[in-house]
Amino acid sequence: MAKSKTVADIIEQCAAMGDLHHALAGGVVTRKDVHAELGEIVAGKKPGRESGEEITIFDSTGMALQDVAAAAFVYEKAQRQGAGVRLDFAA
Numbered sequence: 001m002a003k004s005k006t007v008a009d010i011i012e013q014c015a016a017m018g019d020l021h022h023a024l025a026g027g028v029v030t031r032k033d034v035h036a037e038l039g040e041i042v043a044g045k046k047p048g049r050e051s052g053e054e055i056t057i058f059d060s061t062g063m064a065l066q067d068v069a070a071a072a073f074v075y076e077k078a079q080r081q082g083a084g085v086r087l088d089f090a091a
Contacts, residue, residue, distance in 0.1 A: 002028045004055040005035045007048070009063050018061040 001023045011034050014020040023029045036046040038058070049056045060066075078084040 001057055002033070004057045005049070006033065006057045006059065007036050007038055007041060008034055008059045009038050009061060009066065011037055013061045013063075014059040018059040019057070020059045 001019070006020065006029070008014040008018065008020060011020070011031060014034075015024055015031060020029070020034065024031070038060075040046040041048045
């Protein structure tokens with residue numbers, strides 16, 4: 001992590017339980033070494049990967065809202081394309 005651009009979904013949460021937590025505990029990085037939170041990159045406030053040689057590590061500890069948004073996007077896209085298999089879990 002020390003030689004890469006580290007991006008976290010939420011820095012505080014990753015510092016408590018993510019890969020960042022272990023790097024901090026090992027003294028390999030500090031919180032100031034984290035390049036950005038994902039939201040900052042999506043909003044255009046900070047750049048994402050800037051070259052093909054750059055290594056970016058994304059530490060995601062799991063934000064329920066992000067999971068729901070991703071699932072809704074995939075579900076709606078599958079519906080539009082007529083893809084997928086409908087399952088009846090009540091049977």
